[in-house]
C-alpha cells in the first residue's frame with residue numbers, strides 16, 4: 001500500500017471548520033440554508049418575524065465555533081432560543097433537509113455531511129417540543 005500523501009494527511013487532521021472552507025465557506029453555506037428555510041413551506045412562517053442578517057450571523061458564528069474555528073458564539077443557547085416555539089419533528093427534519101440541500105450545493109463530502117448531521121441531531125432535544 002502506498003504511504004498517504006501529505007495533502008491527504010492534512011485533510012485527515014483538518015478541523016470540520018477548515019474542511020468547510022473556514023469562515024467564508026461556512027458563511028456561503030449558511031446563506032443557502034437561510035434561502036432554503038424561507039422557501040420551504042414546512043418552516044418558512046417560523047422565520048417571518050426574524051431579522052435575516054442577525055440569524056445568519058448567529059448561525060454562522062455557532063457553526064464556526066462548534067466546528068473548530070476561532071470564533072466566539074454570541075447568541076443564545078439552543079434551549080433558550082427555541083423555548084416556547086413548540087417545534088415538531090416534521091419541522092426539525094425539514095430544517096435538517098434544508099441544511100443537507102445546502103451542503104450538496106456546496107459539494108460538501110460525505111464525511112462532513114455525516115458529522116454535521118450528528119451535531120444537528122445531538123441538539124434535537126433542546127429544539128423540539130420546547
Ligand code: HEM
Pocket residue numbers: 043046047049050051055058059062074075076077078081082087091092093095119120121123124127
Ligand atoms: C439543530 C437544529 C437547529 C439549530 C442548530 C438552530 C440554531 C439556531 C440559532 C443559532 C439561532 C439564533 C440564536 C439566537 O437568536 O440567539 C436560531 C434561531 C431560530 N431558530 Fe433555530 N436551530 C435549529 C432548529 C430550528 C428549527 C427546527 C426551527 C423551526 C422550524 C427553528 C427556528 C428558529 C427561529 C424561528 C429562530 C429565530 C428566532 C428569532 O428571530 O429570535 N430552529 N436557531
